[in-house]
Amino acid sequence: MNERLTVGQLFPGKIPSSMLRPKTQSASSEKTDSTFRHVLDEYVVKFSNHAAKRLEQRGLQLEPEQLSKIESAIDKAAAKGAKESLILMKDMALIVNVQKRTVVTAMDGDTMKDNIFTQIDSAVIIA
Numbered sequence: 001m002n003e004r005l006t007v008g009q010l011f012p013g014k015i016p017s018s019m020l021r022p023k024t025q026s027a028s029s030e031k032t033d034s035t036f037r038h039v040l041d042e043y044v045v046k047f048s049n050h051a052a053k054r055l056e057q058r059g060l061q062l063e064p065e066q067l068s069k070i071e072s073a074i075d076k077a078a079a080k081g082a083k084e085s086l087i088l089m090k091d092m093a094l095i096v097n098v099q100k101r102t103v104v105t106a107m108d109g110d111t112m113k114d115n116i117f118t119q120i121d122s123a124v125i126i127a
């Protein structure tokens with residue numbers, strides 16, 4: 001019961017250098033910052049200024065659960081090679097640049113009626 005755990009026991013095999021504690025603080029903070037920024041850019045959904053204004057104008061608010069579903073829809077679209085995708089939710093539509101993971105514009109249910117969506121190559125319907 002008093003056995004000590006070592007790093008090799010927790011992470012068998014080679015340990016990625018990104019998981020090791022850096023020796024110098026200044027160089028490491030820049031590297032950590034850029035790595036963290038890269039992870040954010042790769043996984044987080046962003047909203048363009050235009051999309052943010054449309055959400056505000058139309059009184060649309062996204063709950064964390066909805067954001068999670070949007071992230072999942074973007075992942076599915078990216079897996080199929082989509083570039084510009086229409087994401088349809090029950091009462092809103094979003095046009096998303098899949099590669100940049102950025103919502104370009106947003107519409108509520110009334111706005112999207114009798115509307116033509118152009119310059120998209122895919123659609124994802126979220127239940």
